[in-house]
Amino acid sequence: MKKRKGLLSGLAARLDIPSEALPGGFGVEISGQRMMTVRGCRRILHYADEEIRLLLGRTVLHVFGKELLCASFGNGGVTVKGWIEAIRFGEAEK
Numbered sequence: 001m002k003k004r005k006g007l008l009s010g011l012a013a014r015l016d017i018p019s020e021a022l023p024g025g026f027g028v029e030i031s032g033q034r035m036m037t038v039r040g041c042r043r044i045l046h047y048a049d050e051e052i053r054l055l056l057g058r059t060v061l062h063v064f065g066k067e068l069l070c071a072s073f074g075n076g077g078v079t080v081k082g083w084i085e086a087i088r089f090g091e092a093e094k
Contacts, residue, residue: 026056033084035071036063041078044070052080055092062088 026040038054038061045060046053052063052070068082 026059026061028061028087030084030087033065034081036080036084036087038078038080040076041073042076044073044078049082054078058092060090060092062090064088 026038028036028038030036038056040056041054041061042057043055044052045055047070049067049069050064052068054061054063063080063084064087065085066083068080068084071079071081073079
């Protein structure tokens with residue numbers, strides 16, 4: 001598995017593209033505490049005002065806050081708006 005990650009990282013560098021554009025890759029961009037954009041999202045696992053869970057390949061991204069909402073979802077990208085208090089990464093269940 002480590003070898004594959006190394007190959008994909010090397011390929012991304014040679015092609016001069018972000019690693020989240022390759023299989024299993026993701027990226028998170030946070031703008032203050034009110035908005036975040038996530039690339040590489042495969043599925044929304046949980047959706048509530050105070051927590052949103054996103055599946056990013058083998059990783060689950062937990063977003064905690066108040067009045068959270070998914071402002072957009074498509075082509076592997078999600079925009080979360082609301083008052084973002086914390087984020088946590090975990091492993092997806094097998």
